[in-house]
Amino acid sequence: MQQNNYPNPPYQVMEEEDTIDLRKLLFKYLRFWPWIVVSAGLGVILAVFFTRIATPIYKVEGTVLIQDGSPSLGADLFDGAGGMFGGKNNIENEVGILKSYTLAEEAVRKMNLNVSYFKDGIFSKPQLYGNVPIHAQLDWKHPQITGGLWKIKVLNTEEYELSIEEDNFSVFNPADPFYKTKLENVQVQEGRYKFGETIEGDHFKFSLENTSALAEEVLFVKFMDTPTLAQGYREKVQVAPTNKQASLLNITLETPVRRLGEDYLNHLMEAYLDRELKIKNQASENTVRFIDRQLSGITDSLTFFEDRLQKYRSDNRIFNLSQEGSIVFERLESLEKEKSEAELRKKYYTNLREYLSNEQLDDLTAPSVIGIQDPLLNALVINLAELQSERVRLSANFSDQTPAVVEVKNKIQNTRKTLLENVRSALTNTENILAELNQKVKMVERDINALPETERNLLGIQRQFSINENIYVYLLQKRAESEITKASNMPNNSILDFARAGALPISPKKSLSYLIGLILGLMLPIGVITVRDFLKTKIEDADQLQHDLKVPLLSQIGKSKAADKRVVFSKPRSMVTESFRNLRADMAYLVPHDQDTLTLSFTSTISGEGKTFVAYNTAAVYSLIGKKTLIMGLDLRKPRIAEDFDINYSKGISNVLSSNMDWREAVVSSGFPDCDVLLAGPTPPNPAELLMTEKFARMMEEVKEEYDVIIMDCPPVGLVSETKDLFKYADINLFVFRQNYSHQDAIQFVNELKAKGDVKNLYAIFNAVEGSSGTYGYGYGYGSKSYGYHEEEEKKKWYSLK
Incomplete structure (x- = not known):
C-alpha cells in the first residue's frame, strides 16, 4: 500500500531564536508562590533575630x-636640581606613619x-x-x-x-x-x-x-x-x-x-605627635651632647688658669696691666676669640666628617646651633637627618628590597656624598683662617716681648684664662639656646578632632539586614527551583517540549485520576475527555476533507508513557460521533489493551498472522457502540517478522475498507524495531510523551526520526499533564478553570513541587 501524502498541514515547526520569555519565566516561578512567600517571611524573621543578637559595631x-x-634654601636648591628631596610633609608618608606598627605598639603599651x-x-x-x-x-x-x-x-x-x-x-x-x-x-x-x-x-x-x-x-x-x-x-x-x-x-x-x-x-x-616632636628635638639633644663634651675639657682648663692668675697676682702684687699692656692685651684677646671660634668650627667639621664617613647619621648636629651661618650646609644636614628618620620608619614596616626603602637609601647616599664634599671644603677654609690668625697672633706677641717681664708673664696667664673663659661662656650660651629651642619645640601637625564614636552603630543595619533576609528568602526557593529544573531529566513543561521538538506538538492530554481508564466513556464531561475532543477536532485539519478513512498510529519511546491510554480514548471520541472505529493492539511483545481495559478474549492478531484464521474472527466489541477492538493475542516467538508479512499488509487493506477510523497501538519505537515498519500504514503518526515520566533524550530521538525522513506526518502528544503546563497558565485546551463546563477533578496541593 502506498503511503498517503498530504499537503503541508497547518502545524508547522517554526525556527525561533533562543530568547528568554520573561512572562513564561515569571509564571514558572509563580506556580510555587506559597513556598516563595513562606521562605521570604522566614528570611525576614531570621534577619530580625540576627539584628537583635548581633554585637553592634x-x-x-x-x-x-x-x-x-x-x-629650606637647601631643599629648594636640590628640588630644582632633580627632585632629590620631597616636601617635608608628604601626605602618603604621614598615612604610612599613622598605620605603622611602631605607633600601634606604643599606643597599645600605653593603654x-x-x-x-x-x-x-x-x-x-x-x-x-x-x-x-x-x-x-x-x-x-x-x-x-x-x-x-x-x-x-x-x-x-x-x-x-x-x-x-x-x-x-x-x-x-x-x-x-x-x-x-x-x-x-x-x-x-x-x-x-x-x-x-x-x-x-x-x-x-x-x-x-x-x-x-x-x-x-x-x-x-x-x-x-x-x-x-x-x-x-x-x-x-x-x-x-x-x-x-x-x-x-x-x-x-x-x-x-x-x-x-x-x-x-x-x-x-598622641603617639604620632610625640614621634614628630622627638624628631624635632633630636637636633637640640645632639647639640647639647656635643657642647657638653667640649665643656668637660674647657672647665678644667678654666679653673687651672683662674687659680694660676690669682696666685701670680698675689705673689707679684700686680693686679692690672699698664696702658700699653692693656692695648696689646685687647688686640690679642680679639684675635684669640676669633681663633677659638675657628677651632670650635674645625672640631665640628672634623666630628661631622667622622660621622658621615662612619655613617653615624643619627648623631648629626645642625651647623646653625653652634653659630656656623652656612645656609647650604645647614640645609644639607637637616635634609639628611629627615631622610634618615624616613629610612628608619620605612625599615620598621617594609623589607630592604621594597622600592620605597631603596629610593630613600639612594637619596641618603647622594646627600651624604654631597655633604661630605662640603664639609671637606669648609674644613680646608677653616684651617686657612686658623693659619692666618696664628700669623696675626705672632705679630702681636712681638709687641708683648717689649713689655717688662712681670707684666709680660701676667699678660700670658691672663691671655690663657681669657681664651678659656670666652670659649666657656660661648658654649654655655649655645647650650642654653639649644635647651630653650628644645623646650619651645612644638609639632607642626596637630589633632583637629579627637576620636569620637557615632551615636548609632554601623552594623548591623536593620533596614539592610531586613532587605538581605528578604532577598535570601526569595532566592532560596527560586534557586532550588532553578537547580531542580537544570538537573531534571524528565520532560515537565509543554512549552519547552514544543521548543525543543522538530515536529509539531499536536495536543496536551490531562492527567486522569479516574479508576476507569476508558475516561471518554466513563467521564464524558471531564476536562481530560475534552482534551481528546480537541485532539479529534485538530485532526480534521491534518487530512483532506474528502478522505473516507483515517488511520492513526500511536507509539512512544518506552512503555508506561500512556500510548495505549491515548490510543483507546482517541478511538472512543471518534466512536461517539458515529465513526466505525477499530483499535488494533499491535504491541505483540507486551500487550496491554486487554488488561488495562478489562477485555476478556484470548485471540488476536498473533493468531491471525500465524494461522489461517480470518481477522474478523478476532475482533471483539469494546462494550460501547461503534468501537471494536482487535487484540494482540498471545505473545509469538517472532513478532517483528509477523508484522512484516504480506498477510498483515492485506489485513490492513481489508480493515481500512470496513472501518472509518483505525487506531494502531504500536510498540514503543525506542525499544523494538517493527514500529518503524508500521508507520507506513498510518495516515498520521503520533508520538506520545508523558509529563514527569518521559526522558528528555526522547526529544532527540524523535528529532532524529524527523531528520532521517523515515517517518512522514509525525506529530507529538503530551500526555498526563497536571495543572497548568502550557504557556501563561493554559492547559488541556480550555485553561485551568472550567467554570462549570467540565467536571472538576481533585486539585493538586499547593505545597507540591511536582
Whole structure:
C-alpha cells in the first residue's frame, strides 16, 4: 500500500531564536508562590533575630591636620636640581606613619590592653572596658599562653573557680616576641583559687584580683601579647585624606566597644605627635651632647688658669696691666676669640666628617646651633637627618628590597656624598683662617716681648684664662639656646578632632539586614527551583517540549485520576475527555476533507508513557460521533489493551498472522457502540517478522475498507524495531510523551526520526499533564478553570513541587 501524502498541514515547526520569555519565566516561578512567600517571611524573621543578637559595631573617627612646613634654601636648591628631596610633609608618608606598627605598639603599651574582660551573655560575650570587676596581673617576662578564653566564676569575695572556655592557646615567649607556637593541651589545674594567688606553670604566670565582682558572677578573660595586639589594631585602623586637595587625614576604627576605640585612636594620634616632636628635638639633644663634651675639657682648663692668675697676682702684687699692656692685651684677646671660634668650627667639621664617613647619621648636629651661618650646609644636614628618620620608619614596616626603602637609601647616599664634599671644603677654609690668625697672633706677641717681664708673664696667664673663659661662656650660651629651642619645640601637625564614636552603630543595619533576609528568602526557593529544573531529566513543561521538538506538538492530554481508564466513556464531561475532543477536532485539519478513512498510529519511546491510554480514548471520541472505529493492539511483545481495559478474549492478531484464521474472527466489541477492538493475542516467538508479512499488509487493506477510523497501538519505537515498519500504514503518526515520566533524550530521538525522513506526518502528544503546563497558565485546551463546563477533578496541593 502506498503511503498517503498530504499537503503541508497547518502545524508547522517554526525556527525561533533562543530568547528568554520573561512572562513564561515569571509564571514558572509563580506556580510555587506559597513556598516563595513562606521562605521570604522566614528570611525576614531570621534577619530580625540576627539584628537583635548581633554585637553592634561602632565607627570611631578622628582627624589630624598636616601642616606643610616652609621648605629650606637647601631643599629648594636640590628640588630644582632633580627632585632629590620631597616636601617635608608628604601626605602618603604621614598615612604610612599613622598605620605603622611602631605607633600601634606604643599606643597599645600605653593603654595596657594585654588583658580583655568579657561578661556572660545569652548569645554572645560583650567585652568590658574601664571599670572591670576583676583585674589580672601577668608576668610578661615569663612565657604566657595567649589567645584562649578563661572562665572565671566568682564564688565569694575571696575565691573563684577557674576553667577553660575556649582552648585556642598559643605560647608567647618574651625571648622571641614575634613568634608564637600553638599549644594543644594547657597543663593547668582547673578548680578553686583565691584572689591574689599566683597561678604558675611552664607556659603561664598570672594572678587575679577582685575589685568589684559579686558572688555567682561569671566572667571571662583573654590574654593577648603586645605584638599581636599591635598588628591587629594596625590592620583595623584606616587612614585616608578627606579629599585630594586638603591636608586633613581622617582616622577611623570599627569596634564593638566605643570607649575603647576612642581611647585607642586618641593614644595613636598622641603617639604620632610625640614621634614628630622627638624628631624635632633630636637636633637640640645632639647639640647639647656635643657642647657638653667640649665643656668637660674647657672647665678644667678654666679653673687651672683662674687659680694660676690669682696666685701670680698675689705673689707679684700686680693686679692690672699698664696702658700699653692693656692695648696689646685687647688686640690679642680679639684675635684669640676669633681663633677659638675657628677651632670650635674645625672640631665640628672634623666630628661631622667622622660621622658621615662612619655613617653615624643619627648623631648629626645642625651647623646653625653652634653659630656656623652656612645656609647650604645647614640645609644639607637637616635634609639628611629627615631622610634618615624616613629610612628608619620605612625599615620598621617594609623589607630592604621594597622600592620605597631603596629610593630613600639612594637619596641618603647622594646627600651624604654631597655633604661630605662640603664639609671637606669648609674644613680646608677653616684651617686657612686658623693659619692666618696664628700669623696675626705672632705679630702681636712681638709687641708683648717689649713689655717688662712681670707684666709680660701676667699678660700670658691672663691671655690663657681669657681664651678659656670666652670659649666657656660661648658654649654655655649655645647650650642654653639649644635647651630653650628644645623646650619651645612644638609639632607642626596637630589633632583637629579627637576620636569620637557615632551615636548609632554601623552594623548591623536593620533596614539592610531586613532587605538581605528578604532577598535570601526569595532566592532560596527560586534557586532550588532553578537547580531542580537544570538537573531534571524528565520532560515537565509543554512549552519547552514544543521548543525543543522538530515536529509539531499536536495536543496536551490531562492527567486522569479516574479508576476507569476508558475516561471518554466513563467521564464524558471531564476536562481530560475534552482534551481528546480537541485532539479529534485538530485532526480534521491534518487530512483532506474528502478522505473516507483515517488511520492513526500511536507509539512512544518506552512503555508506561500512556500510548495505549491515548490510543483507546482517541478511538472512543471518534466512536461517539458515529465513526466505525477499530483499535488494533499491535504491541505483540507486551500487550496491554486487554488488561488495562478489562477485555476478556484470548485471540488476536498473533493468531491471525500465524494461522489461517480470518481477522474478523478476532475482533471483539469494546462494550460501547461503534468501537471494536482487535487484540494482540498471545505473545509469538517472532513478532517483528509477523508484522512484516504480506498477510498483515492485506489485513490492513481489508480493515481500512470496513472501518472509518483505525487506531494502531504500536510498540514503543525506542525499544523494538517493527514500529518503524508500521508507520507506513498510518495516515498520521503520533508520538506520545508523558509529563514527569518521559526522558528528555526522547526529544532527540524523535528529532532524529524527523531528520532521517523515515517517518512522514509525525506529530507529538503530551500526555498526563497536571495543572497548568502550557504557556501563561493554559492547559488541556480550555485553561485551568472550567467554570462549570467540565467536571472538576481533585486539585493538586499547593505545597507540591511536582
